[in-house]
Amino acid sequence: MEFEVIAKCPTTKARVSRMKLAHGTTMLPIFMPVATQAAIKGLTPQQVEALGINLILNNTYHLNLRPGIKVLNEAGGAHKFQGWKHNLLTDSGGFQLVSLNKFTQITEEGALFESPFDGKPTMLTPEESISIQHAIGADIIMQLDDVVSSLTVGPRVGEAMWRTIRWLDRCIEHHEKSGRTDVQNLFAIVQGGLDTELRDQCLDEMIARKNRVAGYAIGGLSGGEEKDVFWRVIKQCADRLPWDRPRYSMGIGFAEDLLVCVALGVDMADCVFPTRTARFGVALTFKGPLNLRLKKHAADFGPIDADCPCPTCANGTSRAMLHHILTLETAGAHAVTQHNLVFQARLMGRARDAIVGGTFPDYLKSFFAEYFGDKGYPEWCVNALRSVGVDLLEGREQITVIPGGAANWDRPHSEQ
Ligand SMILES: [Zn+2]
Incomplete structure (x- = not known):
């Protein structure tokens, strides 16, 4: 990835950047439409392209279930599979495991869930999430994180944050070994719930790994928390994240949310809201x-x-x-x-x-x-x-x- 900040608002923390990926250049800040099943609901990839959109999001969890990695590998990746010539970002699959599958259990090894097809216990490890994202071939890939709802309180929030850091290290190792770091860019996900101390500790750890990650996401928000708390967490993270890395706020799609996040220094956002x-x-x-x-x-x-x-x-x-x-x-x-x-x-x-x-x-x-x-x-x-x-x-x-x-x-x- 080539990432360059080309303009900065002299008043707010907003900035404009050029992000060059393997499938073209995308100007930031940007909103990324969500193509869950490799298709934005209601539109063909050609229609999306004709709208001038050049970065979309695919869901790893859904693509792993159907069509599955074997088909994606045979197709030569998700770009070819869906006829999409532009940039693509995949999530890690962790969020869907927790939100769509009520039997998911998190262990240190990974997320253990019940396959929606045959009911068999299936494990998604950080390494496997990265391998699936390698098969999909997205330009930006996300680490597997230990996702907790933003309404969760107590020791589980800290446990999930520290595990997310350990899983980041496993994702980095696995990604670096693959030899795909020049075409696929790994983002870390800052966790820590609504707890400012945990967020700071997570930022310390993740910023220390800056040379091994291409960008940062701010996770664990948009789960029904008070908006006055939401923006303070975004600001805390955006203020500290490295200037020379893109910042992606997950699950943001309302117009006012987007502009406030941009003013706080966020570069990328995604949400199903506008299409839904x-x-x-x-x-x-x-x-x-x-x-x-x-x-x-x-x-x-x-x-x-x-x-x-x-x-x-x-x-x-x-x-x-x-x-x-x-x-x-x-x-x-x-x-x-x-x-x-x-x-x-x-x-x-x-x-x-x-x-x-x-x-x-x-x-x-x-x-x-x-x-x-x-x-x-x-x-x-x-x-x-x-x-x-x-x-x-x-x-x-x-x-x-x-x-x-x-x-x-x-x-x-x-x-x-
Ligand atoms: Zn119109």
């Missing part, structure tokens, strides 16, 4: 999410967003048409999915332009004003941005500030 919400008929716009299934759109003949260059808006597909087909035809979900991925790309593209142009604080202010309007700003966003020198309320004292909570699934500004 599209299938429920919600289009993302700079004026807030738009629920196209609502009756009021039945005779609304404008596009989702007249300024949007996505194929759905540019071809003039009306909100009324989308309202009509969303519950009848899968084409409705495809159309909104394309729009939502372009929205995420524009949101981050505008952030990059603003950072390069020295106007990122103004972009943050104008984004929040347009997106939330007079519905009120989430307090955690106001607090987080104040911590990096941007006061969203400056000159806008009339705006209501909505106290934070576990705001992940609570969208007060969503159109009802």
Whole structure:
């Protein structure tokens, strides 16, 4: 990997970087769409490419189950298997083992789980996770980590953090032995829950291994924790992670979360939210999410967003048409999915332009004003941005500030 920071916001911690991988150059900060089964739900790889997207995420757990490593090896890796010419990142499979499989037991050796096919006990070790990711051939691969929910408290959080460091060492050893370090880049995952001391200890250990990892992820968040705690952990990690390594915040997809994370120094993020919400008929716009299934759109003949260059808006597909087909035809979900991925790309593209142009604080202010309007700003966003020198309320004292909570699934500004 070649990684170079090319611009820095003089106020916040935001930066623009160029990340050159084996399948091309990706500019950061970026949002990565999730193609769980080697396909973004509702879109072909060619459609994703046509949207200008050049880095997507595949799930190791799912690809290992189906089509399986044998098929992927025969195909020559996941790029060839899915006809994707651009960059690819895989997770380690650990998160799915814990979240999808209630019988998973973590031991020092690895994660012991019940195969969903034949019910047999199956072990995923750090070495095996890396081997599977080698067969997939992703440009960026993730270490296997010991995942605990961000709501877990007590000694289990520390145990998981220290095990994650030991597993990182096993992943590094196994990866270095493979001779694939020039084409596949291993990222470490900072754990430690919501405990600042554990996070610091994890950062100490992982930063000490800097010369053997290509980048860092911030894990163990986005699990329903208070947003005011979430951003403080992101800031603590981003402030300490090495300047010359990309930083990836896992499971972040709401527009305001993305921009706050960028302001705190995050470069990459992924989430199923924009594609999942599209299938429920919600289009993302700079004026807030738009629920196209609502009756009021039945005779609304404008596009989702007249300024949007996505194929759905540019071809003039009306909100009324989308309202009509969303519950009848899968084409409705495809159309909104394309729009939502372009929205995420524009949101981050505008952030990059603003950072390069020295106007990122103004972009943050104008984004929040347009997106939330007079519905009120989430307090955690106001607090987080104040911590990096941007006061969203400056000159806008009339705006209501909505106290934070576990705001992940609570969208007060969503159109009802
Ligand atoms: Zn559009």
